[in-house]
Amino acid sequence: MKISTGICDTAGQERYRTITTAYYRGAMGFILMYDITNEESFNSVQDWCTQIKTYSWENAQVVLVGNKCDMDGERVVSIERGRQLADQLGLEFFETSAKENINVKAVFEKLVEIICDKMAESLDKVRNVTTII
Numbered sequence: 485m486k487i488s489t490g491i492c493d494t495a496g497q498e499r500y501r502t503i504t505t506a507y508y509r510g511a512m513g514f515i516l517m518y519d520i521t522n523e524e525s526f527n528s529v530q531d532w533c534t535q536i537k538t539y540s541w542e543n544a545q546v547v548l549v550g551n552k553c554d555m556d557g558e559r560v561v562s563i564e565r566g567r568q569l570a571d572q573l574g575l576e577f578f579e580t581s582a583k584e585n586i587n588v589k590a591v592f593e594k595l596v597e598i599i600c601d602k603m604a605e606s607l608d609k610v611r612n613v614t615t616i617i
């Protein structure tokens with residue numbers, strides 16, 4: 485199976501919030517990322533998750549990622565807090581380092597996997613619908 489992906493990086497900044505809502509509608513998956521060395525970025529996760537749920541396709545899949553795990557000495561958000569928030573929001577969770585290429589590929593592979601699983605599940609539901617005339 486061939487899968488095509490595209491990435492739109494909004495950097496999580498407030499000024500992109502209105503622009504990004506247009507991108508939400510066509511997206512099947514999201515990587516919601518925060519900086520483990522920045523409490524404010526972690527605190528914004530729930531707001532961004534709400535935006536995704538409000539403006540995206542109802543079956544859009546989301547993965548929560550704590551980035552910069554290579555900077556453990558500057559960490560302000562524990563891995564436990566990240567996991568707990570992911571559990572609370574019903575999301576897959578990873579910690580990554582874009583700089584050191586830790587878990588980056590795994591995040592994308594997992595997101596594609598859960599998107600494909602959700603699509604297959606949706607197709608199965610459509611196939612199982614019986615039409616009564």
